[in-house]
Amino acid sequence: MRGYEVLFAGNNFLRLLGGLWVTIRISLISIGISLVLGVLLGAAMTVRNRAVRAICKIYLEVVRIMPQLVWLFIVFFGITRSTGINLSGEAAAMIVFTIWGTAEMGDLVRGAFISIPKHQYESGLALGLGKAQLYGYVIIPQTIRRLTPNIINLSTRMIKTTALVSLIGVTEVLKVGKQIIDANRYDAPDAALWVYAAIFFMYFIICFPLSVFSKKLSDKFR
Amino acid sequence: MNEDIVIEVKGLKKVFGENVIINGIDLTVRKGETVVLIGPSGCGKSTLLRCLNGLEPIQGGSVFLHGEPVEYGKRSLNKIRQKIGMVFQDYGLFPHMTVLDNVMLAPLKVQKRPKDEVKTEAMALLERVGLGDKAKSYPSQLSGGQQQRAAIVRSLVVNPDIMLLDEITAALDPEMVHEVLNVVLDLAKNGSTMIIVTHEMAFAEAVADRVILMDGGVIVEENPPQKFFHDADTERAKKFLSTFSYSK
Ligand SMILES: Nc1ncnc2c1ncn2[C@@H]1O[C@H](COP(=O)(O)OP(=O)(O)O)[C@@H](O)[C@H]1O
Ligand SMILES: [Mg+2]
Numbered sequence: 001m002r003g004y005e006v007l008f009a010g011n012n013f014l015r016l017l018g019g020l021w022v023t024i025r026i027s028l029i030s031i032g033i034s035l036v037l038g039v040l041l042g043a044a045m046t047v048r049n050r051a052v053r054a055i056c057k058i059y060l061e062v063v064r065i066m067p068q069l070v071w072l073f074i075v076f077f078g079i080t081r082s083t084g085i086n087l088s089g090e091a092a093a094m095i096v097f098t099i100w101g102t103a104e105m106g107d108l109v110r111g112a113f114i115s116i117p118k119h120q121y122e123s124g125l126a127l128g129l130g131k132a133q134l135y136g137y138v139i140i141p142q143t144i145r146r147l148t149p150n151i152i153n154l155s156t157r158m159i160k161t162t163a164l165v166s167l168i169g170v171t172e173v174l175k176v177g178k179q180i181i182d183a184n185r186y187d188a189p190d191a192a193l194w195v196y197a198a199i200f201f202m203y204f205i206i207c208f209p210l211s212v213f214s215k216k217l218s219d220k221f222r
Numbered sequence: 223m224n225e226d227i228v229i230e231v232k233g234l235k236k237v238f239g240e241n242v243i244i245n246g247i248d249l250t251v252r253k254g255e256t257v258v259l260i261g262p263s264g265c266g267k268s269t270l271l272r273c274l275n276g277l278e279p280i281q282g283g284s285v286f287l288h289g290e291p292v293e294y295g296k297r298s299l300n301k302i303r304q305k306i307g308m309v310f311q312d313y314g315l316f317p318h319m320t321v322l323d324n325v326m327l328a329p330l331k332v333q334k335r336p337k338d339e340v341k342t343e344a345m346a347l348l349e350r351v352g353l354g355d356k357a358k359s360y361p362s363q364l365s366g367g368q369q370q371r372a373a374i375v376r377s378l379v380v381n382p383d384i385m386l387l388d389e390i391t392a393a394l395d396p397e398m399v400h401e402v403l404n405v406v407l408d409l410a411k412n413g414s415t416m417i418i419v420t421h422e423m424a425f426a427e428a429v430a431d432r433v434i435l436m437d438g439g440v441i442v443e444e445n446p447p448q449k450f451f452h453d454a455d456t457e458r459a460k461k462f463l464s465t466f467s468y469s470k
Contacts, residue, residue, distance in 0.1 A: 123314030
């Protein structure tokens with residue numbers, strides 16, 4: 001069998017798409033929750049209270065300091081063993097990606113907030129805007145504009161990093177690809193190239209439009 | 223109480239940390255008056271203006287607008303600020319809104335006036351400062367001078383009782399200074415009440431009804447422009463003015 005035939009043999013392609021769906025599901029859910037929690041974290045990082053800011057900062061650094069893979073192992077093996085709670089690989093993956101995404105998102109939100117010049121606040125106040133109006137009409141719209149391209153970039157990073165979850169036994173697209181390659185090791189030795197090319201293309205189809213979109217946005221808001 | 227008094231400052235004191243920036247200032251501005259405030263950089267001119275519309279907490283004395291106390295952090299402040307127009311050195315236009323939306327924001331959202339009426343007035347004012355064709359542009363598409371004129375219109379459109387202009391041409395290229403200051407001169411001629419901080423001495427002399435020199439946290443001299451610029455009472459004023467003239 002030729003390599004490319006393997007791609008479409010039996011239900012192989014459907015299985016790949018199924019794996020891709022797992023990737024997308026993990027990504028979408030963790031990105032969605034990270035977005036909400038990240039806004040809260042980012043807001044918390046700009047409050048006056050030093051203790052609150054310090055706690056947020058520690059959280060951010062602790063999350064960042066370790067590779068995502070280590071977090072996956074800690075949550076999947078560590079927590080499962082030590083507490084006896086039986087966590088599926090996918091659930092563990094979502095937890096880890098949410099913890100990581102929240103930290104990064106929070107830092108982006110904080111950065112966007114403090115990048116709004118002081119005079120924007122004062123100009124708004126001097127016009128007689130109340131606090132809610134000031135944030136609703138002046139500060140938050142500008143924050144969102146600055147934030148959107150960065151959020152999209154982070155999202156593509158998260159989508160790509162989900163490839164790691166195959167290492168805790170989640171059959172996402174990469175894992176499915178490996179299974180297909182292994183199953184055809186003898187009758188189609190060059191299948192690997194084709195399968196990985198297909199996977200590359202799938203990631204590309206998801207991430208490239210996002211990158212273009214974020215580039216467009218950041219040019220527009222420049 | 224005198225109906226004519228727009229702003230009254232009594233014994234104002236402002237401290238940043240250990241630095242006393244304003245150390246007992248009294249100031250009265252009447253309706254239709256244009257007061258020019260000058261002084262060396264860092265003497266507290268901006269801080270004084272910011273105290274007048276409650277952008278800064280004060281550590282002593284009091285500020286009244288039409289007899290109503292201006293108090294930092296109070297709810298009543300929003301009402302008071304609607305009657306005080308403020309224009310900053312770096313324009314402070316909102317970059318995500320068109321010029322027209324910038325101008326219409328306060329009358330629509332703060333004063334809650336009808337949209338048609340506000341739009342007509344906003345357009346008329348933009349025409350008046352030569353920005354009629356820029357209404358739909360975003361601030362980043364305008365020159366500094368145009369942005370500053372738009373910012374003036376934005377504070378003007380709410381019909382404030384007094385305008386505070388803080389070095390509004392300091393960030394502009396020389397050729398744009400003129401177009402902005404002409405707008406201000408026009409306002410003065412039409413009876414606007416203003417406090418103007420500026421380093422443009424020729425403009426100050428032309429526009430002022432009264433000139434105030436601030437230094438060391440107090441008012442050093444206060445005189446009509448003719449007297450102040452040509453026959454100042456204090457040595458401090460003469461010395462300050464001499465920094466604006468050159469001879470070889
Ligand atoms: N938020 C602040 N915190 C501490 N010091 C300040 C602050 N704002 C202004 N100052 C100080 O107050 C003094 C007066 O500033 P300012 O009113 O801006 O002067 P001017 O407008 O006359 O140049 C300066 O020495 C400045 O460093
Ligand atoms: Mg200043």
